[in-house]
Amino acid sequence: MRRRPAPAPSTPATCTSRPVRVQDFIDHYRLMSADSDFRFSEEFEELKHVGREQPCTAADLPCNRPKNRFTNILPYDHSRYKLQPVDDEEGSDYINANYVPGHNSPREFIVTQGPLHCTRDDFWRMCWESGSRAIVMLTRCVEKGREKCDRYWPYDTRPVYYGDIAVTALNESRYPDWTITELMVCRGAEQRVLKHFHFTTWPDFGVPDPPTTLARFVRAFRERCPADARPVVVHCSAGVGRSGTFITLDRALQQLAAHAEYLDIFGMVYSMRRERVWMVQTEQQYICIHQCLVAVLEGQDLQPPP
Numbered sequence: 001m002r003r004r005p006a007p008a009p010s011t012p013a014t015c016t017s018r019p020v021r022v023q024d025f026i027d028h029y030r031l032m033s034a035d036s037d038f039r040f041s042e043e044f045e046e047l048k049h050v051g052r053e054q055p056c057t058a059a060d061l062p063c064n065r066p067k068n069r070f071t072n073i074l075p076y077d078h079s080r081y082k083l084q085p086v087d088d089e090e091g092s093d094y095i096n097a098n099y100v101p102g103h104n105s106p107r108e109f110i111v112t113q114g115p116l117h118c119t120r121d122d123f124w125r126m127c128w129e130s131g132s133r134a135i136v137m138l139t140r141c142v143e144k145g146r147e148k149c150d151r152y153w154p155y156d157t158r159p160v161y162y163g164d165i166a167v168t169a170l171n172e173s174r175y176p177d178w179t180i181t182e183l184m185v186c187r188g189a190e191q192r193v194l195k196h197f198h199f200t201t202w203p204d205f206g207v208p209d210p211p212t213t214l215a216r217f218v219r220a221f222r223e224r225c226p227a228d229a230r231p232v233v234v235h236c237s238a239g240v241g242r243s244g245t246f247i248t249l250d251r252a253l254q255q256l257a258a259h260a261e262y263l264d265i266f267g268m269v270y271s272m273r274r275e276r277v278w279m280v281q282t283e284q285q286y287i288c289i290h291q292c293l294v295a296v297l298e299g300q301d302l303q304p305p306p
């Protein structure tokens, strides 16, 4: 009978956290990935039902159902982002989005689905009313011939209105795996600059190739968007798999930069899944996070292109 590998060296694990000492992390990765990722599979399976008992009553209202890109990806009531209601219009506070914790605050991120054509005005209302200073987009608008996200921002420098919000592209910087655009966002007499970070080569349900491309993108994002009190909007198509993977790696890299003694990837994903369903959707995405952290700990050159 095949013996299982010895338990990974770490502090006492609980059902909600499995911290690993940073100095042991590379060995931990080797152990977890042994035997065709046997222990990664076991650990990821433990996350399967986290948060799933929580209600999604607002999402299920008949007036809100058309606002959901996927019928099985609905925001939990307790953490959903609420738009400012419009008069007494039923459902006018609804958008498929949840607050999700980050390294810097319990509501650092607003995670949402890729806007639909019929929800993109609501999307811009959310960006404005929340005071968000950046949008991280982790999907292309069309992938393998299927629409994954509406084109909710201008194609060129002419202003486009989304409801009563005018958006103008100020400048665009294109790199091999992402594009960064500065957007002027105006509502009434007020105007703000918001940065749009678009990762353009991450296949749905998959991982970037090579996985460390994601660590470079997170670095490029953080260099241009240092932590402050304002939230960051993060979306992919469903707003769960790629979005959760990005946030987890961002949190872990900031912990390493702060010289944390432990990394608790399991605990981070557990806490995120209490706020939004299926955050970090696949086992390969879960492993990709670890691979990026191993590359950083090994001192691989992850500098983004100039």
Ligand SMILES: CCc1ccc(NS(=O)(=O)O)cc1
Binding pocket: 070, 073, 139, 204, 205, 236, 237, 238, 239, 240, 241, 242, 243, 281
């Ligand atoms: C089945 C609904 C669904 C579609 C797409 C995704 N992937 S994503 O969350 O990375 O966009 C996750 C779930």
